Amino acid sequence: MFYKLIILPVLALSILASCTNSQPNVATDASVLADQTASDSTVKPATKPAEKIKWLTIEQAAARMKQEPRKVVIDVYTDWCGWCKKMDKSTFTDPEVAALVNKHYYAVKLDAEGKDPITLNGHTYTFKTEYRSHELAVALLQGQMSYPTTVYLDEKFNMIAPVPGYLDAKNFSKILRYFGEDHHKQMNFKEYEKEDR
Numbered sequence: 001m002f003y004k005l006i007i008l009p010v011l012a013l014s015i016l017a018s019c020t021n022s023q024p025n026v027a028t029d030a031s032v033l034a035d036q037t038a039s040d041s042t043v044k045p046a047t048k049p050a051e052k053i054k055w056l057t058i059e060q061a062a063a064r065m066k067q068e069p070r071k072v073v074i075d076v077y078t079d080w081c082g083w084c085k086k087m088d089k090s091t092f093t094d095p096e097v098a099a100l101v102n103k104h105y106y107a108v109k110l111d112a113e114g115k116d117p118i119t120l121n122g123h124t125y126t127f128k129t130e131y132r133s134h135e136l137a138v139a140l141l142q143g144q145m146s147y148p149t150t151v152y153l154d155e156k157f158n159m160i161a162p163v164p165g166y167l168d169a170k171n172f173s174k175i176l177r178y179f180g181e182d183h184h185k186q187m188n189f190k191e192y193e194k195e196d197r
Contacts, residue, residue: 051102053107056106065106072153076147077147078147083166087148112147115134131145133145144164
């Protein structure tokens, strides 16, 4: 019995000693945490938000062309088109695509099935029930109603080319540069692609 009485206090002291020895480590861990928190709260340089495409109506683009001529890129879409939505989410949100569009073009979104009349150069385009499409979309797509189609116009609203189909950011960027930097006036697209690689 005496033996048990001696062991209990010795055991209690050893447990207490181990607890006391661990306190400096706790303090050290706390000071490390405090140092880490302080370094995390230091002022970090602000990152510039990603550039977004500045979309316009075609009438707004025509008005701006009078003051600052630029090429026009038109996204011809429909509300039900899945590939149009994919292009909106992935291609048009790409920072490089946005920078190229904003640098070289006025960007226009045109709902091919929109009902509102559009007046350009004294001509009013309307929705045509026989086509189930807007007259301007039919004209821009040259009757080839495929969605999405990206239409490129020069600085005088003349057709450069309609490009049908979904394009990822990489391929869309190539086409934006090709027309935006006037490579189409110097070489065909196949030559440009070889040179671009």
